[in-house]
Structures are given as C-alpha cells and as structure tokens.
Amino acid sequence: MPETLITTAAPAAPPRASPMRPPRPAISSRVVGENLTLLYEGGRNRSLYRVVDGCVVLSQLLDDGRRQITDVLGPGRLFGFTVDGRNIATAETLSIARIEPLGDADLNATNPAVASELKTTLQRMQVHATLLGRKTASEKVASALVELARLFNRTGRNGAPARLSFHLHLTRADLADWLGLTVETVSRCLNRFKREGLIDFSHPKTMRVLDPERLEATAGFTRHRAGDAARP
Amino acid sequence: MPETLITTAAPAAPPRASPMRPPRPAISSRVVGENLTLLYEGGRNRSLYRVVDGCVVLSQLLDDGRRQITDVLGPGRLFGFTVDGRNIATAETLSIARIEPLGDADLNATNPAVASELKTTLQRMQVHATLLGRKTASEKVASALVELARLFNRTGRNGAPARLSFHLHLTRADLADWLGLTVETVSRCLNRFKREGLIDFSHPKTMRVLDPERLEATAGFTRHRAGDAARP
DNA sequence: AGGGGATGTTGACAGCTGTCAACAGAGGTC
DNA sequence: GACCTCTGTTGACAGCTGTCAACATCCCCT
Numbered sequence: 415m416p417e418t419l420i421t422t423a424a425p426a427a428p429p430r431a432s433p434m435r436p437p438r439p440a441i442s443s444r445v446v447g448e449n450l451t452l453l454y455e456g457g458r459n460r461s462l463y464r465v466v467d468g469c470v471v472l473s474q475l476l477d478d479g480r481r482q483i484t485d486v487l488g489p490g491r492l493f494g495f496t497v498d499g500r501n502i503a504t505a506e507t508l509s510i511a512r513i514e515p516l517g518d519a520d521l522n523a524t525n526p527a528v529a530s531e532l533k534t535t536l537q538r539m540q541v542h543a544t545l546l547g548r549k550t551a552s553e554k555v556a557s558a559l560v561e562l563a564r565l566f567n568r569t570g571r572n573g574a575p576a577r578l579s580f581h582l583h584l585t586r587a588d589l590a591d592w593l594g595l596t597v598e599t600v601s602r603c604l605n606r607f608k609r610e611g612l613i614d615f616s617h618p619k620t621m622r623v624l625d626p627e628r629l630e631a632t633a634g635f636t637r638h639r640a641g642d643a644a645r646p
Numbered sequence: 647m648p649e650t651l652i653t654t655a656a657p658a659a660p661p662r663a664s665p666m667r668p669p670r671p672a673i674s675s676r677v678v679g680e681n682l683t684l685l686y687e688g689g690r691n692r693s694l695y696r697v698v699d700g701c702v703v704l705s706q707l708l709d710d711g712r713r714q715i716t717d718v719l720g721p722g723r724l725f726g727f728t729v730d731g732r733n734i735a736t737a738e739t740l741s742i743a744r745i746e747p748l749g750d751a752d753l754n755a756t757n758p759a760v761a762s763e764l765k766t767t768l769q770r771m772q773v774h775a776t777l778l779g780r781k782t783a784s785e786k787v788a789s790a791l792v793e794l795a796r797l798f799n800r801t802g803r804n805g806a807p808a809r810l811s812f813h814l815h816l817t818r819a820d821l822a823d824w825l826g827l828t829v830e831t832v833s834r835c836l837n838r839f840k841r842e843g844l845i846d847f848s849h850p851k852t853m854r855v856l857d858p859e860r861l862e863a864t865a866g867f868t869r870h871r872a873g874d875a876a877r878p
Numbered sequence: 879a880g881g882g883g884a885t886g887t888t889g890a891c892a893g894c895t896g897t898c899a900a901c902a903g904a905g906g907t908c
Numbered sequence: 909g910a911c912c913t914c915t916g917t918t919g920a921c922a923g924c925t926g927t928c929a930a931c932a933t934c935c936c937c938t
Contacts, residue, residue, distance in 0.1 A: 474776045476867040482776035495765050502769045523761035532764045533727050533755060537734045539771040544706045544714040546778035547826025551895065582909060586916060594779025596896055601917055618904085635708040743906060783925065818886060828926055833887055849932085 468511025469583035472503035483592035554632035578623035670791035700743025701815035704735035787835035810855035
C-alpha cells in the first residue's frame, strides 16, 4: 500500500446521536471505527481532515517504543498537516468518529480559517509543553481532566450547562503517553482524586467531576498573563 | 505603555559580522540588544518578526514562577504569532540579534511561506513534546546539544563544513527551562559528557562536540518513521 | 583594581515517579 | 456461559532527578 489513507470502518457503524453534532451535517464526511490509525507519521497524505464528532489523538513514536501523544482532538479540530508532504504525526481514533476531508493540505494552509486553526494548535502545543516540562504528576492528571471535561462535556438534553460528567476516551495508557507519565502513576492519581472527593468514576472511562474548583486548583497554577505591562 | 513593542537596543550595537547572515540584507531590520524581552505572552502585537541573526527564545510562565522555554529560534525563524490578537508566548533575545518585522500577523498567516513556517514550527513543537515527555535527562541534554550545534554551527571562513564548535547562547538555567530539568541536572549532564569525552568546553558557553556519533547516540532513539507501511 | 551579584559546579540527601510484580475486573470471542 | 486477553489497580521497592547548601568562577560595575 503505497500511500497512507483514511480507512473506512470495516462494519459501517451507525453515526452515534451526539449532542456535539454541528448544526449543518457534513456532506462528504465518513464514519470511521474505534482504534483505527488514520495517518502514519512520515507517511504521505495530501488532504486535511476535520474531526466532526468523536475523539482523535496525534502521536509520535521513538523507535524503542516510547510513545508521546502530542494532541487530543475533539469535534471541530483539524489534523493531517504535513511538512514536505509527510505527515507530522500519527493520527488514531479513540472512538467511533466522523471525519470530514477538506482537500489539499497545502492549499488549505493558506486559508484564513485554517491558518487560525494552525495558530491555535501551536498555542495548545506550547501550553502542553509547559505541562510536560514543568508540572507535577498530580497537576498533569488534574489538568488533563479539566481539559477533557471541556472537550467531551455532555450537555443536558435541554441544552443546559451540562452535568460535569464526561466520557474519558483515553485509556490509562493513553493518558500516560499524553502526560509523560506511566500507567501506574496515572492510575494512582485518579484513584487518589476519587478518594479525596474531587472526581468519581464507577467505570474507568465514565468520569464525573465532583469538585470543579478543587480540581482546577490541583491542576496547578494558570499560565501567567503579563498582559500589557512592559518591563523597560 | 498600551502595547508591547519591539524595543530597539539602547546603545545601537554594531551588527556582528555573522556567517549566517542571509545573502540579501534585510532593509528594515533592527538590531536589538541581549537579554531583552521583545514580546510578552498575552500582550498585544500585530506584527510578525523574522530572526535575521542571533538567538531568540519563546517561553511561557506559570504564575508561581516556573518557566518553560517552548522554542529556541535561530536565523530565519519567525515569531510573533497571536491568537485573538494576543501573543502566544514571550519572546526574549539571548544575544544581540537582528530582527526583521514582516507586518500584519494575521494577513501573513495566510502567506504560503508563513503557513509553511507555521507547520514546521508545529512539527518542532511535537518533537519537543516527545523529548519533554519521554526522554531521560541525559537524552534531553544530548538532544539539545545536537540541535543547538546545528542551529549555531560556526562555518569556517572558507565556507567549509564547519568545526563542531558553537556558541551556546543559553545559560544552564535556560537549558533547564527548555528541557524540563533543573540547573543542577543540566550542569551534571554537561560535565559528565565532558569527562566522557563527548564534548568539551572551557568557557561555559563555548561548546565543542568531540564525538558527534556518540553524542547523537546519547541523544536517544530517533523518531520512528513508519514510512508508507500500513497496518491493516 | 576591588567588590558584588549572577552564573556554574559539586556533594549530600530526599522524595517523586518509575519499575516490577501480582491480582482484579472488564470486555470480547467462540 | 466459559475462557482469555486487555485494561486497571495496588503494593514494595529502587533510582533518577529535584532540593538544599556550599563554594567557585565569571562578569559587570564603580
């Protein structure tokens, strides 16, 4: 197989009725299965893709098997960026997902909306670098929960602000690879948060935030905003 | 001062004759001093800038003082990207630097060359995330040396391939903030590499690579390139 | 030339997080 | 329904890296 391509789900799963579905249904979107590798780092790919619904992660591998998840994408996010026609990262689905191809990656990079998405992604990467380099294990795990809660927030059926319950698409191993930790450390942090009443989960992936304020406090200090002050 | 602006060097230092100077001299470029903060994270800024010569670092702060250097820029690299008109990162000079303003940041983001630079930067950020999350202290320091050697390589005056000697613009503290380590760990790694004959330095910032192959081996495994292989 | 602060080095020690191991539980297959 | 594998949890322990401290060195400034 000379090119890395978007793979359609073997058994075409019915699109989940999701509250995150955008108002205008995508015409050319495809539904792909769970745990599929859509793009390989270093592989060729000329298109850009939008996550319409579901969860996609980007990752890089060291050749001894160490893995780093570099980004977790929810609805609306783009992926498939290339340098010299080669994919920057491997892209995998962590859920059944709806993916919309946007056509030529290079052409699209000059589209204002895509350029804006690129800058937003760059900002996210820098924030995550700060997490990886400068936060403790507890802060990392708490930060991840805060972020994933925002991403996969379940809105109430009345469109209300939503309960603080969400589906954790990532396994403990995925969380570890995202946060630069080990599975054991992630598990210990989550269960400590549970004992301390910050969160609750009966099923490992069904998360519920019980105390948003303390969780955010545990997530560590927010990024410093120098604002408009200037040092001479 | 309502806006964060490029600050001109107080005593306009003469531009260092540098071999990295591009063939076409920039017309509107300015020379700025060492250890100046050019842009503040969260500050307003409408222009994009190119590093013509010198060394600029981008960083983020947590409000308890922890710092993460997210990128080290050498000649040719762009900075000043914004999201919602706010700077993504703080930009500081680590050397006397020549900086060239490129005009409106948002307009430029749709320029093909700038879009390409954005994607390259995104790739660099992902590679660095893998370093931060998945490499050991020794691998991190060795990786940094390999990268900085490429960035600030001194070419011989005859344009020859260059001795493996370069100026480390970063202090030990900067290296630590870049690699997610402490000053002490960075210092210990560097001096161990020195004892083991991988590198040499008499002055803390005058680095010389004695054994490039072993240094690169110490830098850890290269990123895995899945190439065009596809897993069914 | 003489301070004096910033930067860099080194040692002792602690503790956070990784490693190894055993086990529990969930989910999938036949 | 009975395996069987993957995932998650928990404990014991080790070791890498951070913390604290002292000191050396460099560089700037007067």
